[in-house]
Amino acid sequence: MAWFALFALVLTSCSKEEADVIDHKETVQLTFGAMLGAFNNYNKQATPVECRENAIPAYVMVGISTDEEGTAYIDGGNAENLIEIGLTNNNGSWETTYSADLELPEDTYYLQHFAVYNTNDQVLWVAPREGGAFASEVSDALPQAIELIGGTKPYIAVEVLCFIPREEEAYGYPFFDFEVVEVENSYCIFVNYCDDATGREYPAHFSVEVWSDAFDGTEVVLSNNINTVTMQGNNPAASVLCLALPDLGDDTYYARVTVLNHNLLPYISDPDADYFEFTFTQADIEAQTLAVPAYEHVRFNCAPPYGEPTCEPGTVLGDTNGDCIVDCRDTDSCEPDECVVPGDTNGDCIVDCRDTNTCESQGGCGDTAYMYGDYILSEHYNSNNWGWGLLIDGVGVDADEEFYDEENERWILPFLAGAGQNNTSKAWRAGDVIIELDDDGEQIHVTIDLYDGVTVGDTHFWFNDDNEWPEKRAPGQFDLHKGSDLLNYSFPVDGEGPYTLIVHAGQVCHEDF
Numbered sequence: 001m002a003w004f005a006l007f008a009l010v011l012t013s014c015s016k017e018e019a020d021v022i023d024h025k026e027t028v029q030l031t032f033g034a035m036l037g038a039f040n041n042y043n044k045q046a047t048p049v050e051c052r053e054n055a056i057p058a059y060v061m062v063g064i065s066t067d068e069e070g071t072a073y074i075d076g077g078n079a080e081n082l083i084e085i086g087l088t089n090n091n092g093s094w095e096t097t098y099s100a101d102l103e104l105p106e107d108t109y110y111l112q113h114f115a116v117y118n119t120n121d122q123v124l125w126v127a128p129r130e131g132g133a134f135a136s137e138v139s140d141a142l143p144q145a146i147e148l149i150g151g152t153k154p155y156i157a158v159e160v161l162c163f164i165p166r167e168e169e170a171y172g173y174p175f176f177d178f179e180v181v182e183v184e185n186s187y188c189i190f191v192n193y194c195d196d197a198t199g200r201e202y203p204a205h206f207s208v209e210v211w212s213d214a215f216d217g218t219e220v221v222l223s224n225n226i227n228t229v230t231m232q233g234n235n236p237a238a239s240v241l242c243l244a245l246p247d248l249g250d251d252t253y254y255a256r257v258t259v260l261n262h263n264l265l266p267y268i269s270d271p272d273a274d275y276f277e278f279t280f281t282q283a284d285i286e287a288q289t290l291a292v293p294a295y296e297h298v299r300f301n302c303a304p305p306y307g308e309p310t311c312e313p314g315t316v317l318g319d320t321n322g323d324c325i326v327d328c329r330d331t332d333s334c335e336p337d338e339c340v341v342p343g344d345t346n347g348d349c350i351v352d353c354r355d356t357n358t359c360e361s362q363g364g365c366g367d368t369a370y371m372y373g374d375y376i377l378s379e380h381y382n383s384n385n386w387g388w389g390l391l392i393d394g395v396g397v398d399a400d401e402e403f404y405d406e407e408n409e410r411w412i413l414p415f416l417a418g419a420g421q422n423n424t425s426k427a428w429r430a431g432d433v434i435i436e437l438d439d440d441g442e443q444i445h446v447t448i449d450l451y452d453g454v455t456v457g458d459t460h461f462w463f464n465d466d467n468e469w470p471e472k473r474a475p476g477q478f479d480l481h482k483g484s485d486l487l488n489y490s491f492p493v494d495g496e497g498p499y500t501l502i503v504h505a506g507q508v509c510h511e512d513f
Helices: 282-288 377-381
Strands: 008-011 027-029 031-037 057-065 083-090 093-096 103-105 108-118 123-126 144-147 155-162 186-194 201-203 205-211 220-226 229-232 235-238 241-244 253-260 275-280 296-300 365-371 388-392 410-417 428-437 443-450 458-464 488-492 499-510
Touching: 108 155, 144 155, 186 205, 186 253, 186 282, 201 235, 205 241, 220 241, 365 388, 365 428, 377 388, 410 443, 410 499, 428 499, 443 458, 443 499, 458 488
Parallel strands: 008 093, 031 155, 186 296
Antiparallel strands: 008 031, 027 103, 057 083, 057 108, 083 093, 108 123, 108 144, 123 155, 186 201, 186 241, 205 220, 205 253, 229 235, 253 275, 365 410, 365 499, 388 499, 410 428, 428 443, 443 488, 458 499
């Protein structure tokens, strides 16, 4: 392909002789030769647009130090110790104009920074540094030693790569402050992966495939595009992956993102199941350029906290079933009979404090439990006692698709134990509370469905069909069936609503604690 060609960008003076003798042996006119190479298949998102094949280089910014660590620079630079050198086209070879700043005494120097710009101050090509993900794309990444010997006119070869916006850190510059110019048409993605085994969230290694006709179609636009993973200090860091694309016009494109394993990342993914799919249009690409950040951030296999979904259903990229979670259920790729509950580390298909060993229970027995709801009882009664009530009014929790089973026309809400101060992160889930209305709307049925190994000492129910709450806060005072270990209760519905409901249990125990 044309953009895989090598461009000889020669920073030179008036002669091309490789060891031409000059008059002033005390100083040497430093010159460079820069070659533009292509990324390999691992980074094949480089395109003619990104490489700006027809662009005209105007100048190069170089940083030259007198020590390998880059703490002392030669004179003539700006505040960032960079020197601007003009370029001219000499029969197809880009060469520098004369620069007095590069007339240097013979010594050893180190090239620390090398970037080529056009007349609009847009970055065209960059020489990668050691430590960056792109360093392996060249044979001699910066810093590059320069040995100047009096009486010669040396040429210093520097390999440069196309500059890809939003992949800045991959070039390895510690303070990358180049003027970023967006690729004309690109769509960018970043992925985090939540590992069930550790309960932690990690930056993900991933690949992207794109089709223009259908998922697994015949019109392959991009395949095997893979982001990079490097160490930043003691922690692994993954890059944003930008897909350079043609103008989509009125077409819809189809993308699949697959989470991959990497030796720097501690999670273990299953590429056959750990992937998500989405479609996008030219309008999506243009909207992304205005977003902050300017890429899609997908948290794969990560669950929102109870009652606090991180999205409006259907608005999260890759979430096809509307549960605000991107996982194998969205692509029907889960293993048969697999319990898929993001955040569940102990295999009980329940996400609670037992998965992270953070339970603050009374030895696992004697806890208090409340049905989760959207009405904070401590605020209503101005007390320190925790707990929730449920206001059934068509908005809030009772209208949340996370808790409403539309197929069976019933609500299923968490029954949470040990959630002092209504802190769900410290709670453990003792079961579910199932709420059903008769077809004629004359009765409401409430059932506490305890999980295996859970027992309760007593239960308390409150229900009102005219938007009233109990006069007294204590569960024993508002209990309508006067205290027992009943796990279900039915109430007549006569009023016009909204309905208020409280479900409480005491002496809640779990055999595992």
